[in-house]
Amino acid sequence: xxxxxxxxxxxxxxxxxxxxxxxxxxxxxxxxxxxxxxxxxxxxxxxxxxxxxxxxxxxxxxxxxxxxxxxxxxxxxxxxxxxxxxxxxxxxxxxxxxxxxx
Amino acid sequence: xxxxxxxxxxxxxxxxxxxxxxxxxxxxxxxxxxxxxxxxxxxxxxxxxxxxxxxxxxxxxxxxxxxxxxxxxxxxxxxxxxxxxxxxxxxxxxxxxxxxxxxxxxxxxxxxxxxxxxxxxxxxxxxxxxxxxxxxxxxxxxxxxxxxxxxxxxxxxxxxxxxxxxxxxxxxxxxxxxxxxxxxxxxxxxxxxxxxxxxxxxxxxxxxxxxxxxxxxxxxxxxxxxxxxxxxxxxxxxxxxxxxxxxxxxxxxxxxxxxxxxxxxxxxxxxxxxxxxxxxxxxxxxxxxxxxxxxxxxxxxxxxxxxxxxxxxxxxxxxxxxxxxxxxxxxxxxxxxxxxxxxxxxxxxxxxxxxxxxxxxxxxxxxxxxxxxxxxxxxxxxxxxxxxxxxxxxxxxxxxxxxxxxxxxxxxxxxxxxxxxxxxxxxxxxxxxxxxxxx
Numbered sequence: 001x002x003x004x005x006x007x008x009x010x011x012x013x014x015x016x017x018x019x020x021x022x023x024x025x026x027x028x029x030x031x032x033x034x035x036x037x038x039x040x041x042x043x044x045x046x047x048x049x050x051x052x053x054x055x056x057x058x059x060x061x062x063x064x065x066x067x068x069x070x071x072x073x074x075x076x077x078x079x080x081x082x083x084x085x086x087x088x089x090x091x092x093x094x095x096x097x098x099x100x101x102x
Numbered sequence: 103x104x105x106x107x108x109x110x111x112x113x114x115x116x117x118x119x120x121x122x123x124x125x126x127x128x129x130x131x132x133x134x135x136x137x138x139x140x141x142x143x144x145x146x147x148x149x150x151x152x153x154x155x156x157x158x159x160x161x162x163x164x165x166x167x168x169x170x171x172x173x174x175x176x177x178x179x180x181x182x183x184x185x186x187x188x189x190x191x192x193x194x195x196x197x198x199x200x201x202x203x204x205x206x207x208x209x210x211x212x213x214x215x216x217x218x219x220x221x222x223x224x225x226x227x228x229x230x231x232x233x234x235x236x237x238x239x240x241x242x243x244x245x246x247x248x249x250x251x252x253x254x255x256x257x258x259x260x261x262x263x264x265x266x267x268x269x270x271x272x273x274x275x276x277x278x279x280x281x282x283x284x285x286x287x288x289x290x291x292x293x294x295x296x297x298x299x300x301x302x303x304x305x306x307x308x309x310x311x312x313x314x315x316x317x318x319x320x321x322x323x324x325x326x327x328x329x330x331x332x333x334x335x336x337x338x339x340x341x342x343x344x345x346x347x348x349x350x351x352x353x354x355x356x357x358x359x360x361x362x363x364x365x366x367x368x369x370x371x372x373x374x375x376x377x378x379x380x381x382x383x384x385x386x387x388x389x390x391x392x393x394x395x396x397x398x399x400x401x402x403x404x405x406x407x408x409x410x411x412x413x414x415x416x417x418x419x420x421x422x423x424x425x426x427x428x429x430x431x432x433x434x435x436x437x438x439x440x441x442x443x444x445x446x447x448x449x450x451x452x453x454x455x456x457x458x459x460x461x462x463x464x465x466x467x468x469x470x471x472x473x474x475x476x477x478x479x480x481x482x483x484x485x486x487x488x489x490x491x492x493x494x495x496x497x498x499x500x501x502x503x504x505x506x507x508x509x510x511x512x513x514x515x516x517x518x519x520x521x522x523x524x525x526x527x528x529x530x531x532x533x534x535x536x537x538x539x540x541x
Contacts (some may be wrong), residue, residue, distance in 0.1 A: 008322060008358065010315065012367030015233045015524065021365035023358065025321060048467040057371050061387050061400070062357075066365050076233060078142050079418050079521045081456045081482045083464045093466050 004095035007033065011091040018050065018072035018087040020094050022065040030063035032102050042067050045097050049090065067094070106284045108277055108301075109334040112136040112166065112183075113308030115143050119166055121309065121332040121351070126173040128348045129334045133280045134174065136166065136183035137273050137306050144270055145415025145520040147188035148219075148245035158189030159196065159267075168200055174264070175206045182255065182276050186267040188245065190214055193267045194539045201541035208265060208541045211258035215250065215534040216270040218412050218527055222246035231414075231523035238414060238525055245415035248527055250534070251377030251406070253289060255279035257536045270413065272376045274302030277335075285339045295379040296403020297341030300386055303374070304345065304363050304398065308332045311345070311363045312394075313353035326352020342399045344391060355394045364388070377410055379403040409526040418521030419484040422491030424498025424514040425460075428506065429476040434462060436506035437479040443505055444481050444497055451490070452483040478511075484519075491516035 003009075003022070006029055012019040022037060024030055039056040046054070052071030059066065073087045074080040109131045111122025115138040126134055138160050151158025160166075163185050174181055186193040194212035201208045222229060223246075226239035247270035258266045259279060268276075281287065281298040289295075304311055311333045313324035331351025335343040347355060364386060368374055371383040380403055387400040428436045441457035449455050458464035460478040481498050485491035495514020502509060 008316075008318075008362065010362040010366055012365075014367055014369050015522075017369055019365065019368055021362060023361045023365075025358075057384075059365070059371055059384055061385065062361050062364065064361050064365060066368065066371055068369050076521070079484075079519060081421075081454065081484065083458050083460065083480060089465045096466075 001099055002095060003037070003097045003099055006099070007095065009091035009094050011088050013073060013077050013086045016071055016073050016076040018069045018090050020067040020069065020091055022067065022094065024063060027063035030060065033065060034058060036099050037065065037097065039067065041097065042094065046090070046093065103338050105336045105338045106132045106280060107334055107336050108133045108135060108280060108305065110135055110137070110305040110308045110332050112138050113306065113310060114138065114140060115160060115162065117308060118330070119169070121330060122166070123169055123173065124348050124351060125332055125334060126170050126177060126179055131177070131179045131334060133180050133182060134170070135276050135305070136181070136185060137276060137308070138162070139184040139187055139270065141413050141522045142415065142520050144187050144247050144413065145245040145522065148415065151188045156192050159187050159193035160185035163193055163196060164200055167197060168204070171201055171204055171206055171208070175208060180263070180280070181265045182280065183266070184268045184271050184276060186212060186269045188217070188269060190267045190269050191537055194537065197265060197267065198539040198541050206541060209261070209263045210265040210267065210539045210541070211261060211263035212537045212539070213254055213258055213266065213268040213534065214537065215254060215532050216247045216268070218248045218531065219243060219246040221527060221531050222412065222414055222525070229525040231525060233523050238523070241414065241416040241523060243414045243416050244520065246412050248410045248412040248532055249377055250532070251275045252279035252282050253378070254534045256283060259283040261536070261538065263538065272378070273306040274299045274376055275378055277302030277305055278378055281337055281341060292379055292403040292405060294341045296381040297401045298337070299374065299376055299379055299381040299403065300364070300383060300401040301335050301337055301341065301343045301398060304360060305333055305335055307363060307366065309353065310366065311359055312347050312355050313359055316359050316362055322358070324354050328352060342397070344395060344397050346395045355396055357388045357390050357396060360388045360396050360398070375407050377406065379406050408529070410529055410532065411524050412527045414523050414525060415520050416523070418519045419486065420488050420491035420516060421482065421519050422485050422494030422516045423480065423482045424495035425478055425480045425512065426498055426501055426509045427476060427478045427511045428509055430508065433477050434459065434472060434474055436508070437477045439506045440479050440501050440509065441481065443501070448493060448497055452485065455481060455483045457481055488516055488518070
């Protein structure tokens with residue numbers, strides 16, 4: 001199973017930092033995601049694109065996670081050479097992470 | 103309890119025009135906010151102003167506002183927008199003449215004071231780029247604009263102006279200002295400023311709260327994206343709000359769309375910094391209160407940052423790009439051959455010649471054994487001047503008759519790239535002025 005099957009995400013950008021939310025369709029899956037989807041796991045998954053630190057924030061009141069990825073946009077939105085300089089498509093890449101059963 | 107209704111009629115400079123018209127017509131609004139100023143937009147506007155002192159405001163200003171003005175006047179809706187970009191005064195004059203042509207009597211306020219280019223040039227040696235830690239003096243600034251807070255709009259709101267045009271103002275502050283004005287909040291009432299900032303943040307990207315940029319074809323189906331309705335908030339004196347959209351417009355608002363937008367572009371959820379407050383998003387609660395109706399409560403805040411953030415635009419480089427498509431068996435291998443040819447010919451002339459194979463590995467690392475039916479090769483490089491940048495596309499175009507078989511659909515471009523870095527500037531260098539124009 002992929003994260004795509006149980007959660008959704010939106011990418012945002014600030015300079016050379018990408019912000020990736022991870023929001024389960026069911027609030028009850030939040031704790032499972034907290035256990036399984038660590039900052040380290042996300043960092044490894046994105047390593048070809050994200051060169052800096054990945055920090056995870058937990059927002060239990062809205063049952064959501066936020067991954068803040070530094071040095072993620074090939075110098076930043078305004079100077080990147082990438083096809084997608086904002087990194088908007090990183091949200092879809094995050095959701096490709098495989099997750100085991102609950 | 104008194105509530106005010108604030109609509110979000112544009113979330114970026116290129117946004118659709120008609121959702122704002124629907125809001126002005128049917129939203130029963132008190133305020134309509136149009137947020138149209140991305141980081142880089144103001145640097146480009148500054149360059150236009152240098153060539154023509156009467157230019158430098160949002161190029162869609164008149165197209166966006168002409169159909170709105172009669173509706174705003176008839177329904178007594180006040181307009182707030184950062185479409186002044188690098189030249190709020192010229193924007194206000196433009197709207198004054200548009201209002202005259204339409205036979206409307208409107209008071210228009212232009213708020214200035216965000217332009218800190220002179221300060222940044224004079225103090226470049228002491229200012230650090232927040233992104234890199236390097237000195238601002240290593241860049242050649244073409245623009246520098248401080249993010250003003252809601253406070254900057256208060257004199258214009260108090261004056262009764264129908265239209266308030268600004269340059270750089272923090273996006274949520276455009277929404278927070280009418281709340282402060284209407285409810286008489288103190289500028290150190292961090293709890294309410296934090297709550298109002300959350301509402302402003304949710305609204306600032308317009309359609310991104312109502313199903314735009316959210317839709318997917320399976321679990322996230324959104325009806326009516328072709329006529330997406332933009333959001334409006336009914337805000338109370340505590341800064342708590344009910345957010346909805348005009349009936350019979352496309353899109354959806356629910357806790358899922360709101361969560362995606364709440365966390366959008368947030369780098370620290372417990373300290374979301376604006377010129378007005380450090381807002382705490384970790385306490386926000388979102389309740390579905392009905393169909394396309396959410397209730398947002400619970401945020402708070404602490405002291406505002408001591409200094410203001412400024413965006414500094416600088417001429418970064420010239421981007422050269424060329425694209426060509428290959429199809430059929432072994433198309434991926436032919437695209438790779440084409441890229442190798444380009445590298446051999448011009449690779450040494452540029453720091454980095456990037457080859458993307460769109461459909462295979464342009465976004466993410468490629469998977470093994472990809473056998474696509476068609477691919478598009480994109481070559482891109484940073485160049486020091488426009489001629490060098492044009493060479494990229496010219497070399498891709500020459501693949502027609504000199505490269506692998508069956509290459510088609512070449513497109514090429516060369517454009518100057520304005521880069522943006524941020525730095526902090528003292529609050530006391532900012533001199534807010536409000537200028538009035540009556541039609």
